[in-house]
Amino acid sequence: MSEALESPKSGLETLKQIVAGFHSSSLELTREYRRLEERVATLRDELERKNQQLENSLREREDARGFLSSILNSLKAGVLVLDQDLRPTFANQRLRKLMGEVDRERVSELVGEKLLSCFMQRESNFLPLDCEREVRDANGKVTPIHLAISKIMTGGQSSGYVLVFQDISRLKRLEAEAARSTRLAALGSMAAEVAHQIKSPLGGIELYASLLKERQQGDTKRLAEEILGAVRRLYTTLSRLLSFVAEPSICAESLPVSVLMREVKEICQPLLKDEKTKLTFHVQPRLPSLWGDCALLTQAIFNLIVNATEAMPHGGRIRIAARLSPFYSVNGRVYRTIEIIVRDQGMGIPIENREKIFDPFFTTKPNGTGLGLALAHKIIGVHMGSIEVSSQPGQGSSFTIFLPVDERPRLSSEEESYGEANTCRG
Known part of the structure; x- marks a missing residue:
């Protein structure tokens, strides 16, 4: 009887123990869950920090890559x-x-x-x-x-x-220019000596031909006149040769580009009698002045324009432009330069002739002397400048003159107002 009464009590104790154990386990589980949540939060924060570091690193690498790419893209090489x-x-x-x-x-x-x-x-x-x-x-x-x-x-x-x-195109051009200058210097000395040697017997030929002309008639007189004409042409060629080999006398001054262009326009008027030929001038506003001889530079540009008109037997447009150019070096000295461009719509220059066009006596024209471009090249050279030519057969030619600016900065009021396009017509 007593054992039967104790059984429910024992079961209740057991149940209490089970409930207590469950409660304890629940508390422990809750604590573990919280610790796990804290660990997950810590890992999440660390992951976010790592991700942020990785993003920053990738961004820095991209920035560095972009910066390096910008540097490489800015190189001239x-x-x-x-x-x-x-x-x-x-x-x-x-x-x-x-x-x-x-x-x-x-x-x-x-x-x-x-x-x-x-x-x-x-x-x-x-x-x-x-x-x-x-x-x-x-x-x-x-x-x-x-x-x-x-x-x-x-x-x-x-x-x-x-x-x-x-x-190294420019370097090759400079090397070719140096070789050409050396060659022309030797040619100049030889030409001057030959010209002087020819003049004496030429004078004798002229004298005897004049005597024949005065004393003879018929075919003999006619032949004497032809001899005198040939002598005069030879004298003209010798004079041009001596003029070319002689060093130009420069009267340099501060020269506004607009003044130079005005002189060029004035001297070009006889070329515009043919209405099919048109000259267009454009000068960039507020250009610094050049330091040079106005008469010589006018002659050099005029020679280029004459060459352009001869390249367009059926007429066309010749554009003359002046603008500020990047820096360039001559004999180790760096200059700011003015570009003067003469562009035509002619037949172009064959590739095989481009290296020869500035050589004296080289010409492809039946009545040409071959001294116009050579003299222009020499005048620009004594002004510490250079000439470059670009041309495609059938598409015209472009001659670009590079001239150093006046080192003493000054700007005339005339040049401030000169910048619009000007057109000359015949």
């Missing part, structure tokens, strides 16, 4: 990066402008497989390979370049190659 398999991975704007889009095939064409193979097999990992080459763009234009190839080293291992293409 073309830059090409290749991977280990010689596939292009980067080409700056200058390179794309110089050579167009570059793929693996184009790299082989530009550099040459043999040259790349030689470089890849070299023992030195850092010594660049330098050479000069000529590249042809999509339009067929050939450009001389200086090419430097170097390995890209990462962790002591080669990870690719960087190629730097430098356009």
Whole structure:
């Protein structure tokens, strides 16, 4: 009887223990859950921080990459990066402008497989390979370049190659100009000596021909007159030759470009009698003055304009423009320059003649002397300037004169008001 009464009590105690254990477990589970939540929150914060750091790092890398790309794109040299398999991975704007889009095939064409193979097999990992080459763009234009190839080293291992293409067209022109000046100096000395040697016997020929003309009749007199005409033409040629080889006498002064252009317009009026020929002048406003001889510079520009009119036998437009040009160096000295451009719509200059057009006595015209462009070139040279020509057969020619500005900055009131386009008509 007593055992039967104790059984419910024992069951109640057991139930209480179970409830207490469940409560304790629930509390422990709650504490674990909270700890887990805290851990998850900590991990989430750390993950967010890592993500933020990664984003910042990626942004910094992108900024650095963009900055480096901007630097490379601002260079005047073309830059090409290749991977280990010689596939292009980067080409700056200058390179794309110089050579167009570059793929693996184009790299082989530009550099040459043999040259790349030689470089890849070299023992030195850092010594660049330098050479000069000529590249042809999509339009067929050939450009001389200086090419430097170097390995890209990462962790002591080669990870690719960087190629730097430098356009050396201007350097080649300067080298050709220096060689031409040396050649012309020797030619000038020889020509002056020959001219003086010819003048004495020429005087004797003229004297005897004059006597024959006075004393003879018929065919003999006619032949004497032809001899005298030939002598006079030869004297004219000798005078032009001596004038060319002599150093021009310069009366330099501060010369506003507008004044120079006005003188050029004035001297060109006889050329405009043919209404089919039209001259258009445009001078950039507020140009600094030149330092030079107005008469000589006018003559040089006039010679270029005469050449342009002769290149347009059926008429056309000749544009003369003046503007401020970038800096350039002459004999190690840097100048600001004025560009004076004479552009015609003529037949153009064949490629094989472009290197000769400034040589004395070179002409393609039946009655030309070959001294007009040579004299213009010489006048610009004594003003520490230069002339460049660009031409395409059938598309006209453009002669660009570069002249240093007056180092003493001054601007005439006349030049301030001169800047609009002016047109001369016959």
